[in-house]
Amino acid sequence: MIRKILVFTLPVLLLSTVVFAQEQKILQDSMQYYFNKGNFVTAIFWAEKNVAALKQKVAVTDTSYIAAMNNLGESYFSNGNYKEAKTTFKEVITIIKNKEGEKSAAYAMQLDNLGNVAEKLAEWADAENYFLSAVKIQKEISGEDNVAYANYITSLAVLYRLQSKYTEAESLYLKAGAIFKNTEGEESADYLTFKNNLAGLYYATGKLALAEKTFIETAAIKRKVFGAESFDYGHTLSNLGVVYYVLGNFLAAETVFDKAISIFEKTTGDKNPQYALTEGLLASTYQQLLEYSRAEKLIRHQMSVNEITVGKNSAEYATSLNNLAFLYIKSGKDSATEMMLKESLETRRKLFGTNNTDYAITLNNLALYYTRKKSFTVADSLYKEALSVRKNISGETNQDYINLISNQCELYLLTKNYAAASKAALKNLAVEEFLLLNKLDFLTESQLIAHVKNNETPFSMPYSSLAHYNLPDLLKAAYNNRLLINGIAIQNTSVLSKEMLQSKDSITVNLWKNYKSNKSLLNKTLTQPVTARVINSDSLADVTIQQEKDLMHQSESFRNIKEKFNITWQDVRNNLAPAEAAIEFIRFKEIGNDFNYNFYYAAMVLRPKDSVPVFIKLFEESALKAALKSFAYKEPIVTRSGKPINKIPSTKNTTSGVYHLIWQPLEPYLSNVTTVYFAPDGLLHNIAFAAIPGKNGSVLCDTYSLIQVTSTRQVAIKDTYQKPPASIALFGGIDYNKQSADTAGIVKPYQYSYVYQQSRSSAPDSFVYLPGTLKEVAGIKKNMDLQKKNVSFYIGDKATEAAFRSLDGEASPEVIHFATHGFTIPDTATKKNIGSVFKISDNPLLRSGLVLAGGNKGWKGRSPAGEDDGILTALEITAASLPNTQLAVLSACETGTGELRGSEGVFGLQRAFKIAGVNYIMASLWQVPDKETAEFMHIFYSNRLAGKSTRQAFLTTQQFMRKKYPPYYWAAFTLVQ
Structure with missing residues (x-):
């Protein structure tokens, strides 16, 4: 992923002619400036002029000429002109051999340079010989504890990594890293290159958590040391984007690739191999986001750059061909697709042989092409070859192997070979679950959702197979798969919240509080139109994501989360x-x-x-x-x-x-x-x-x-919540036109109220007072008081968002009951692009909520300064911690509905309370009637206080209402655990 590039500092020229010396310094400084900026095309221009000028004035054995030639070779190499670099370095090493012999530091350095070029040209044996010779010479000259030696073993490590010799590569990386750290420090360019290389190795071996963490750390230091628009910083961002892509977090990948490309455009221009590489990665991301025209435009530009810089017989050009052909397969085009894939495959075979990852990728794509052409026998043969290569290189427990099996399984389904499809699906499930379990302790909620969503096709294979062929082992594995992935992100987030609340470590506790505060601020900020935000929501989102990851790493018990999901x-x-x-x-x-x-x-x-x-x-x-x-x-x-x-x-x-x-x-x-x-x-x-x-x-x-x-x-999971609730918070009889400033003197206005003032545009409708809700909560309170339960009662203008926030953490009651208006706005409303943010947001948790005191003002964007808007969105609820709350009753309309997202279920209020830590949620599927709903709730709590469990109380209430009313009046409410 990262090459070790040495930048040489030119010596001070000692020439008799002062004018010439000044000219040489200008040429040298110009070359060095553009090289450091990553603008290698311009660096080549100045390096060539420098070499030409020196050749007329000094002997080829002169130190200044050797240095100038060396820098020219480095500039060629960095710009992807590998053949020119090879010719230049060979001329330099010949001069050094004749001048100093083969046992000098300068000779070792040129061996390393030639090794780098040979590796790029896929001349593996030559590259290894060059690197081993350089390492041996440097060790004989000055031992192992020096930067040059560390650089040479790094070059060897990169080669081994490319050849899938991961154990040897990691050993050399770590050895080089220790040398760089001891001799130059942790902010040196060499040490940061080591960090990049190590992260690349983690990525190659499937250790995505370590890869992401290391790339993020390296990017932060590079930004500090080299600047936010430096080539080195952009390089690491590009690598981080690859990790996000593999994790299926395509929006994050798009953002990072975009930023990297912007940096490269400023530093190197758009005719540089690194620019082209990142452009191709962004194109693949657009392809996943189904933006095919944008992807094709980028790939075609990438092809033209690669053709100019490294030629058509290069690995880079083969990659461009492969990517364009794959895009055509996915988008339904058939423009010379087969020819492009065959050309890419042959180039990769010549460069790398058949035991190579890139070769396997093109085999897969060619098999996919033949599948679409219904040449099933040919496709099957190619899939088998690709699987064999993948297995030989990196085993069976990686995402690429899964994708291949998934494609092969689809082939068998199309050819009605259901027995083979079922066996492939069974293997697919086993590997996918292994990988998913290994990602639980470092993927955030959003990343986990993205991962499951983007693996929808592999996850569907078992059920497509079972629909035609009854394989008992597959049935068992498929059921276990449902137990694992259903609501997995909710589980993960809830477990993290509970672990943090139980933590006794002061550092962890403070980090958790800071995270909760930032998440709450972010949620409020998102309720504003983009043009009205006084806080950068993207930056704040990045902070909260990183804090969430830090919390995961901080908690030892959370790192063992896999045990909590081991239910069969x-x-x-x-x-x-x-x-x-x-x-x-x-x-x-x-x-x-x-x-x-x-x-x-x-x-x-x-x-x-x-x-x-x-x-x-x-x-x-x-x-x-x-x-x-x-x-x-x-x-x-x-x-x-x-x-x-x-x-x-x-x-x-x-x-x-x-x-x-x-x-x-x-x-x-x-x-x-x-x-x-x-x-x-x-x-x-x-x-x-x-x-x-x-x-x-x-x-x-x-x-x-x-x-x-x-x-x-x-x-x-045993339901331990059987006793009648000892505490309850009731919200009802709400005044939607105003809210109390002190809410019974126990809570304060939200500290970030100023952020979202005037964030909700005027709406033609408003919320009317619901008399049945006051009767409902008053009746519940009366029954609870009779049994001497702890009741928090919020009615009228005191039923505020601040009152809800006062229930956070250890203050959370066993039951929270809302009797009020609710809303869920379908995602079709977002396409109209009108109204307030929560109506048009692409986040379904902003399009559902409960209306509290003063909600009419907030609904119309008229809340006074320093006051909550009275609209408690599902997104705001996710920032709460309700560890003691066993039941949330959402006695309002459509509180059980929302956007449907695969195995994660409904994205709305129900999910929000689950994330907050609530065990049971009672919610409605349609617009419930006021009077009959109050009756339903009265009967439910009477049953609950009489000793029935939550489930029993709910079912008994349903049976009672069933005898008295048609289903409309009672069937909307569901109890979900």
Whole structure:
């Protein structure tokens, strides 16, 4: 990833002619200036003039001439002119050999230079001989504790790394690093180069956590030492971008590559190999973001630069050909794709041989091309060869190997070789889970989500295979996979929060407090339009991400997080009672004969006596969308949403289509089952399972006790929260037009209020007072007071955001209850680009929230200075720590809805409270009626205080309301663990 480049300082010229000496100094200084800036084209110009001038005045054996030639060679090398560099260095080493012999430091230095060139030209044997000779000579001259020796073993280490000799490379890197540190210090150019090289080795061996950490550290020091627009700083940024790309964090990769390219453009211009390399990396990122036209433009420019600087027979040009061909495959073009891939493959074979990573990449792409052309036999042969090369180079536990297996699995599915597809999918799962578990302790929440999302195709392979072929081992592994990835980012974040709150280390505690403060400030800043922000949200986001990573590294117990995820399908099965079943619903994509992907749904059913889970393919997503159009429970009456009042919905059995799609295929496996734990996926998150019509006018909750969970792993986790709650915070009867300044004297206005004043533009609607909410919370308070429970009561103008924040940390009660207006704005609203930030934001956690005291002013952007806006968004809730809170009741409209994001589920209020540490969340799927909702809550708390568990109290309440009202009035509420 990084080359070791030596920059030579020219000696002071001692010439008889003063004028000539001055001219030479100008030439020398000009060359050195542009070389240090990374502008190698201009450096070559001045170096050539310097050599030409000296050749007329001094002998070729003169020290000044040798130095000038050496610098010319270095300039050629740095600009990618490797053949010219080779010729120049050979001339220099001949002069030195004749002048000083083969045992001099100068001769060793030229051997190193020639080794660098030979390596770039893929002349591996020559390169190794040059480096070994340089190391031997330098050791004989001055031992091992010197910079020159460290440089030469670094060059050898780079060569070994390129040849996949990772153990030998790491040993040499560490040895060189120790020398640089002892002789020059940790801010020296040589030591920083060592850090870059070591990070590159970590990357090559799959140690992405160490690679990212080392690159970030190196970039920070280089920025400090060399400046924010230095070539060296840009180089490290480019390397860091590669790590982000491999992690699937493409937006972060795009930002870093953009910054690096901007630096190179200023320092070297756009005709430099490093510029071209980073340009290609950015193009690959655009390709992942489906911005094909931008990607093609960059790759074509990269090709032209490589053709000019290093020629068509170079590794760089072969990479450009490979990338352009792959882009054409992905975007559906067929413009000389096969020819480009074959040319790239042949060039890479000549340069590196067949046991090489780049060679395997082109094999994969050529196989992909033949798959699209339905030349399946040829494609299969190429995939097998590519897998063999990959396995030989870096084993089977790496992302590239997974991607190859995934492609091969798709080939087998297309050719209906389902047995082979299932075996490939099984291997795929094993490697993917291994890698994911090794990333848990260093990926932030957003990075973890990105990783799972960008591996959607590999994760779908097992289910595509199981839809056609019942392989027991694959069934077991697939169920375990669901237990691992469902809500994995929520789990990770919640575990980190709990670990930090329990920490006794003062440094960790202070870092945690600082992180929480910055995250809270960031969340508030994001509610402003970009043009009105007084704080740079991107910079603040970078700070919080790094602080989150520092916290992960700080906590020893968090580093052992893998143990907390070690729950298997057998654990779930063994914790099921005789009349219970667990169901994991899966949304997966499957490739069709037209090579387009369609989404399907399936279910994996598990019962107490099952020796293996049962897999049932259900329906295509388009069928579910059609069935949901007749879903009855949509139109509101007097609701808690602030939306217009409409007619009462029809209560006729208009959702039978949903029953036939989702539940009827499962019934043969549930004949003796009365309790079902189920984890929905995709659009199933938006369905009230309890109200799905069954036979003879019944609904599902008449037959089953339905318990919704984020993942059925919850079955294996004992529910210790059985006693009636000892403390509760109640929000209701809220005055949406004003808020109290002191909130009962226990909280203060938010310290960052000034940041987001006037951040919400005027809106035509407002929120009306809900009398039922006051009755609801007052009734709950009365029951809690009778049992001498600890009650925090926030009504009227005291039900503020500040009051909610006062519940943070150890002050969090066992239950938090909100009876108010709620909102969830669909992502379609963002495309209109109108209204306030939370309406148009691409962050779904800003488009959902609860309305508290003074919310009407905040909704219209009229909150007074120093006052909260009264809109408690889901994003703000994620900054809270609620370690003691077992239940959050969101007695408002659509609080269980939001944007659906794969295995992470619903991005909205429900997720926000999960991240904050809450165990159970009761939320609504549609616009709930005010009066009947108050009744529902009264019955639920009566059951809870009577000794029923949270689950039992909820199910009992459902049964009571079912007898009294149609489903619209009670079925919206779901209890999710």
